Amino acid sequence: MEPIKKGLDQVLKGASVVLFALLVVIVVWQVFTRQVLNSPSAWTEELARYTFVWVGLFATALVFSERGHIAVDFVVDKFSPRVQKVVAVCVQLSIILFALAVLVYGGLRAANGAWNQSLSALPTQVGVMYLAMPIVGVLIAFYAVYHLQAVLRGAEEAIAHEEDPQVV
Amino acid sequence: GGGGAGSGVTILRVALNQTETHPSYVALANYSDRLEAQTDGRMRLDIFPNETLGAQAEVLQLLSDNIIDLGIISGSQMENLSKDFLVLNMPGVFDSVEHQMPVVHDPEIVGELYTSLEDSNDLTVMGGFTQGSRHIYVKDEISSLADLDGVKIRVQESELNLAMVRALGGSPTPMAFGEVYTALQSGVLDGAENNEVSYFTQKHFEVAPYFTNSNHLVGLDYMVASTEMLENLDPADRQLLEDEWVNTYLDHTELWGEATQEAIDGARAGGAEWIEIDQAAVQAALEPLADTFLTTPVQRELYDKIRAAAPSQEG
């Protein structure tokens, strides 16, 4: 599992960097066409939004890989190591349930329902855009399974303490 | 289906993108009251205003799955499901609200269109609420269509709307509705187009005081139902729902007329001026749009039927 995880991480990091840079270019282009050329293009906002959703969801998976989504640890910190391990397993199982039920199953169902609903400016359908959810759901479930076995093997701490905490 | 909460009570969930003071909400609330009165409380509506259940694009999906039962949906959203709905949103297709309302509730004309999404999307259109005649308004006084040359007019973002303003000589600028006031104030926009009600409630008259009678488009919001819900209703209840819908749109048209008059009075009191421009010139400028945008025989036939029913064609 380890090499697959590392490979996926690199792909997601690369994609995040490139697509975020592209996003800056798209939005700056939108300002430029509206303010300078005085002829706004109809598709830039929609393109920016959907690019953002896709890259943001992929970055979300990456943060699951790093166990970086904010969680409240101070209660679990007080438990014994054995109990902490049990809790950690339950946490990863919750993530798997969320990823498979909401993102994969719900996402496929939503994509199916909106398969013939066109976007306003781009030549594709809402349903196609929804496919980001099942794809990212599978990635998140994979990462959760990875952490689950790593915690059980003792290769990872039960509680992931953030080295660079931030406020969101 | 039907959102029934046990004990035989049918509560239909309705999604609306307007506030509680809007004519659409008031008409729907009256609709609910009449349904409740006539069924001894067995049937009523649960109205969710202000997009609380989602924007219209998502409401359509929720209706398809009968997670909600009814929704008020704009024409442009319906176009994303079927291009045939474009016909009713064409500039110049309706002369007036008086032309529009009977047509959009005439099964001879729109019956096929309204049931066309039942198999593919589980959606049935019951009719519509008028959103009134739309007119161009500007910061600096104009006296004829020619004065619109190069004037930056805000439109809702769609190819048709962009083409419409270009056909009238203006420079179309798509922008979110909420940003229009500031943009008019700062001169990023020279004008916009809307009905009298929005012109007044959004206070655009403060920053663009010249309101024309361009009458280039008569707006329409559809009443869309979940087909599954309609089929699961008791036949007598379904009949009642449809009968009372007729009273509802008539009620709404009246409320809309009152709101329009109040808006005109309010904007006038606030310093707005009404400008007469040549409406025939507007119609002539808009006519080529139908040829460009209505490309299928179904669209053409519908368009011709609607035009044939126009008061201007009969007189």
Next chain:
Amino acid sequence: MDPIALAAIVLVGTIVIGIVFSVPIAVSIGLGSFFAAIVLLDVEKAALVSSQRLFTGINSFTLLAIPFFVLAGVLMNTGGIAGRLIDAAKVLVGRTPASLANTNVVANAMFGAVSGAAVAAAAAIGTVMTPRMKEEGYDPKWSAAVNVASAPAGMLIPPSNTFIVYSLVSGASISALFMAGVIPGMIWAGACILVVLLTYRRFSTPQPPSSVTFSEALLVIWRAVPSLLMIVVVIGGIVSGIFTATESSAIAVVYCLVLGFAYRTIGVSDLPKALLDAARTTAIIMLLVGVSTALSFVMSFSHIPQAVSDGLLGLTDSPQVILFLMMIILLLVGTFMDPTPAILIFTPIFLPIVTSFDMSPVHFGTMIVYALSVGVITPPVGNVLFVGARVAGMGIEPVVGKLIWFLLALVGGLLLVIYVEPLSLWIPEMLGLLGD
């Protein structure tokens, strides 16, 4: 049992248990909404509606401003802005008593005007200030407390991602919120300065006021002004209607890049890390916003906000008392939860109540952001506190001991912000940003 009551219990139960047992907050909210939707609909529809709302919630041009403002902040910080801001702050308050402590406060406020990242402020400013204050004989614990207490001011001073998140759930205009945050942000910094002036004698040895010559001052300000001008470009663009918030955030990124290349403080090789940092922060916020959109659907669908509102208004009909109760709840929630998830959860419940007694959503925005920002410096979960203590080379307990007076003063400032409406609304009103 009434399905709506059952749904409410399932919703609250899942979220609370999930959060307490360290399930990521976003996953707790997502599962809670999904389970409650199962009670109201069925499994298939619940999955469909949860995923659809999640996607819709993040499919927002406004949300796109967040990665850009984060990126601008990261780029500014990479460019070594902290030292220049500290020098400029020193010119401004160098003649006050306890001038280094006040310099720390003002530098944090200035940092807030180029970024909303309170942790980055505490780390960047604290790292430079800690040795300097120690050298001049200040008590290191107190110095760390000054830094920690003042760092969150930037969450109120524009640009602020916290206000963008609030704007998403409340529908209030970002320009109005940004301008509304200016005075409350200054009140925050002012409260810190007040405590510094009242207590410095116990924690420092008297220092002669540092004197700066006029030409030194000019040079220092000259070095800081281009960075601070970013706020002028951003806010000027939004307020005048030339840019939307999202566009202005992209312009801010370009501005920071140009500045960084001009000062030769940023190289192309720094960019991937900056972009990745921005992507991470965005992803965390994005998932929270997405699941909260599902949450607010489930709550609206079952009329939960109305039930809470009826209950609260049944207890008392005094708006003052209700606001006070809300303040206490927000301060308590903030002790263990970050501002973003708390805003996403509580705005849909509280906002309809306060608007029912005609409070402006913009004013409620400054109240909720201020109240929840207090939590980032309190235990048990307070990342600004954690990082501020770490850069000062100590644990959190000694810092917390010195924070008490600051916390009291900050809550005093909060009461002012809540009960004196013009402190929030005067500037946006003057600029015509409040609409109707």
